[in-house]
Amino acid sequence: MGDASRYGHDEHGPPTFGTARARLAADRADTLARTAALGRDFDGIVAANALVAVDDEHDPEGASTAFERAHVAALMAQAREHLEELDRALERLERGEYGQCEGCGGTIPPERLEIRPAATTCVRCARSDPRRPPRPA
16 A cells, blocks of 8 residues: 555545545544633633632733633634634535645645645645745745
8 A cells, every 4th residue: 555545545646535534524523622622711711700800900910811811712713713624625525626726726745635634725835825924034
């Protein structure tokens, strides 16, 4: 068995439906679990703050509590965005377009899809995306 089939591709084609679906489903389940845990963390922060009169401006702990709450909220937003990306990847899979680069139309390498199952572009197109910040020198 070659590397390509191990990653859910045959030697010359896109990912197999079953392997890709399993990878996306596993990533989705992990992301849902992470979202639920973050939600519990956020609720705990809010509940803890409700027990004390927090004055963010004058309480030395207020600023760190506000930061922690904002940090968890940002992580929750990222997880929700990732769920949306995974759902779009599942839709592409159903249409037979999963594993095709939206930039150049080529095949996204199996190694990239294993690391980023919701990837929509090949490495070359991802590097040339003007929305990406430049890498530090």
